[in-house]
Amino acid sequence: MSKIEIKNVYKIFGENPEKILPMVQKGATKEEILEETGHTIGLDNVSINVEEGETFVCMGLSGSGKSTLIRHINRLIDPTSGQVSVEGTNVMELNEKNLIDFRRHRMSMVFQRFGLFPHKTVIQNVGYGLEVQGKKIDERNKIAMEKIEAVGLNGFEHQYPNQLSGGMQQRVGLARALATNTSIMLMDEAFSALDPLIRSDMQKQLIDLQAQLKKTIVFITHDLDESLRLGDHIGILNDGKLVQVGTPIDIIMNPADDYVSAFVKDVNRAKVIKAKIIMVSANKFNGSKNINTIKVNEDSFIDEFLPKVCLTQATIEVVDKSGNIKGYITDKELSTALTKNHSNGVFKSQK
Numbered sequence: 001m002s003k004i005e006i007k008n009v010y011k012i013f014g015e016n017p018e019k020i021l022p023m024v025q026k027g028a029t030k031e032e033i034l035e036e037t038g039h040t041i042g043l044d045n046v047s048i049n050v051e052e053g054e055t056f057v058c059m060g061l062s063g064s065g066k067s068t069l070i071r072h073i074n075r076l077i078d079p080t081s082g083q084v085s086v087e088g089t090n091v092m093e094l095n096e097k098n099l100i101d102f103r104r105h106r107m108s109m110v111f112q113r114f115g116l117f118p119h120k121t122v123i124q125n126v127g128y129g130l131e132v133q134g135k136k137i138d139e140r141n142k143i144a145m146e147k148i149e150a151v152g153l154n155g156f157e158h159q160y161p162n163q164l165s166g167g168m169q170q171r172v173g174l175a176r177a178l179a180t181n182t183s184i185m186l187m188d189e190a191f192s193a194l195d196p197l198i199r200s201d202m203q204k205q206l207i208d209l210q211a212q213l214k215k216t217i218v219f220i221t222h223d224l225d226e227s228l229r230l231g232d233h234i235g236i237l238n239d240g241k242l243v244q245v246g247t248p249i250d251i252i253m254n255p256a257d258d259y260v261s262a263f264v265k266d267v268n269r270a271k272v273i274k275a276k277i278i279m280v281s282a283n284k285f286n287g288s289k290n291i292n293t294i295k296v297n298e299d300s301f302i303d304e305f306l307p308k309v310c311l312t313q314a315t316i317e318v319v320d321k322s323g324n325i326k327g328y329i330t331d332k333e334l335s336t337a338l339t340k341n342h343s344n345g346v347f348k349s350q351k
C-alpha cells in the first residue's frame with residue numbers, strides 16, 4: 001500500500017459535473033468541454049501513488065490542475081469521480097469531525113503566499129498548529145524553537161512577519177509545517193514567490209531536512225529545475241491529464257510527449273541531477289575504480305562535485321549522511337547523464 005493513492009480521479013468544475021463526466025470519459029478535451037458545456041476540467045482521470053518517505057513533485061503550466069490535485073489529498077476538494085486514500089483511509093469516508101482531526105494530525109501544508117498570522121510573532125506562528133492540536137504553551141515553545149533552529153531563524157523568534165524578508169517568512173511557514181510533526185507535507189508553490197538565489201537555498205534546505213526527516217512530501221511547482229532537484233518522482237500535468245510520471249532521469253532522457261520535451265529541452269543537467277540518481281549501486285558495480293577516490297554525498301548535485309572530479313580523474317564514492325558507501329560514479333555515468341539524449345532507459349530508476 002502506498003502512503004497516498006489517487007485513483008482515476010476526475011474533477012469537473014461547473015453547474016452539473018456528473019452530467020458532463022461521461023463526455024470527459026469518452027475523451028472530449030478540456031477546450032471542447034468548456035466550449036460546449038461551460039464546464040472546466042480540473043483533473044482528467046489522474047492516478048498517482050506516493051510512497052512513504054519520498055518527495056513527489058507535481059509539475060505543469062498554470063491551469064494544468066496542480067492545486068486541484070493537491071487539494072484532493074486533504075479533501076479541500078471532493079472529486080467528481082474516483083478515489084483518494086491516505087495511509088489506507090478513504091478520505092471521502094471521513095465525517096466532519098474525523099476530517100478536521102485528519103487535517104490537524106496527518107498532514108501539514110505550506111503555501112506560496114506564506115499564510116502567516118501578521119499579529120503573531122515567529123514563535124507563535126510556528127507553534128500555531130500545536131496550539132490547535134491542544135498542546136500546552138511550554139511544550140509548544142520548546143518544539144517551535146527546535147524548528148526555528150532547523151530552518152536557521154534563531155534570534156528572530158520574537159519578530160513579527162512584516163519584519164522579515166520573503167525568504168525568511170517562507171522559512172517560518174516551513175518551520176510551522178515541521179512543528180506539527182505530521183508524516184505528510186503538502187507544499188503548493190511553496191518557493192515560487194522567492195527570488196532565484198533564496199529559492200535555491202530553500203531547495204537545498206528542504207533536501208537536507210528531508211534527508212533526516214524522511215517525510216512524505218507532495219510538492220507542487222511550475223518550474224522544471226525545481227522539480228528535478230527535489231523530486232524522487234515527478235508527475236507532469238497538462239490540461240488536467242497526467243502525461244508522464246517518472247524519476248528525474250526518466251523525464252530528462254525520455255520525455256513522453258512534446259509538452260514534456262519543451263520543458264526538458266534547455267535544462268542544465270549538472271544543476272538538477274543528484275549523485276544518487278546516476279550512481280551504480282555498490283552491490284552492482286563491477287567497473288574499474290581509479291586509485292583516487294572522492295567521497296560525495298548522495299544528495300549532491302553533479303555541478304557541486306564535477307570540478308573536483310575533472311581535475312583529479314577520481315572515481316566517485318557516493319556516501320550517505322553516515323558515510324556508508326551507497327554506490328559509485330565513473331566517467332561513463334557522468335558523461336551519459338550530462339550529454340546523452342533519450343538513452344533507452346540506461347538510467348531507468350535504480351531504486
Ligand SMILES: Nc1ncnc2c1ncn2[C@@H]1O[C@H](COP(=O)(O)OP(=O)(O)OP(=O)(O)O)[C@@H](O)[C@H]1O
Pocket residue numbers: 013014040041042060061062063064065066067068069222
Ligand atoms: N473553484 C474553481 N471553479 C472553477 N474552475 C476552477 C476552480 N478551481 C480551479 N479551476 C480550474 O481548474 C483548472 C486547474 O486549476 P488549478 O488551480 O488546479 O491549476 P494550477 O495548475 O494550480 O495553476 P497555477 O499554476 O496557476 O496555480 C483551471 O482551468 C482552473 O480554471
Ligand SMILES: [Mg+2]
Pocket residue numbers: 066067068
Ligand atoms: Mg495552483
